[in-house]
Amino acid sequence: MWNGKKKAVTFSFDDGCRRDEDMVRILNKYGLKATFNLNSSLLGTYFLRDDNFKISPEEAKVVYKGHEIAAHTLSHPTLTKLPDDKTIAFQVEEDRLLLEKLCGDPVVGFAYPGNGDGATFDDRVVKIIREKTGIKYARTGYSTYDFDLPTDLFRLKPTVHVTDEKLIYLAEKFLALEADEPKLFYIWGHGFELDNGDGFDLSSFETFCRYIAFKDDVFYGTNRDVLL
Numbered sequence: 308m309w310n311g312k313k314k315a316v317t318f319s320f321d322d323g324c325r326r327d328e329d330m331v332r333i334l335n336k337y338g339l340k341a342t343f344n345l346n347s348s349l350l351g352t353y354f355l356r357d358d359n360f361k362i363s364p365e366e367a368k369v370v371y372k373g374h375e376i377a378a379h380t381l382s383h384p385t386l387t388k389l390p391d392d393k394t395i396a397f398q399v400e401e402d403r404l405l406l407e408k409l410c411g412d413p414v415v416g417f418a419y420p421g422n423g424d425g426a427t428f429d430d431r432v433v434k435i436i437r438e439k440t441g442i443k444y445a446r447t448g449y450s451t452y453d454f455d456l457p458t459d460l461f462r463l464k465p466t467v468h469v470t471d472e473k474l475i476y477l478a479e480k481f482l483a484l485e486a487d488e489p490k491l492f493y494i495w496g497h498g499f500e501l502d503n504g505d506g507f508d509l510s511s512f513e514t515f516c517r518y519i520a521f522k523d524d525v526f527y528g529t530n531r532d533v534l535l
């Protein structure tokens with residue numbers, strides 16, 4: 308596990324926004340690895356929150372080269388609000404299969420889509436994804452602010468959101484940690500949040516990446532690399 312190291316860092320970003328290109332450039336500069344959760348039927352469509360077109364299906368393989376592509380449903384519905392179990396399975400599994408075709412690699416990861424309209428997952432949704440799709444792990448949007456390894460791969464809780472004011476504090480804490488058992492620093496968010504005017508921008512992201520990178524006792528991997 309983790310090349311014999313006790314600490315690992317991973318990133319997870321949703322929605323396939325145009326800003327992902329800049330994030331990948333920075334991640335690559337610092338030897339960091341991320342997972343990008345994509346809605347295959349929305350790729351290339353206009354994205355209001357980014358005021359831009361999302362990464363197109365043709366670009367995805369090139370833009371995310373060296374990182375992991377994971378599923379995020381076909382069209383970003385709130386899964387708990389879909390009454391039909393088959394529709395839930397289709398939203399997830401069809402997205403997974405289309406992304407496998409696009410990127411040419413196995414797709415095994417998933418992030419629950421959220422629309423600010425209630426719970427993004429429940430026991431029914433988890434059961435369907437676990438039993439009816441090829442997904443092996445699923446990330447939620449709830450931060451733990453700790454570095455403990457997740458106990459439930461289908462209700463994964465990351466450490467912290469990328470624009471959270473505790474990000475650097477947690478990075479300091481993580482790097483200072485003398486770990487006897489595996490510890491994971493798991494950062495999540497969306498590319499478009501790096502431009503939303505709350506003070507956290509691309510250069511803040513680069514500062515964080517520079518700070519966390521190139522440590523001899525840390526393994527840097529995609530979500531799949533660190534979880535499976």
Ligand SMILES: [Zn+2]
Nearest residue numbers: 321322420421
């Ligand atoms: Zn999303």
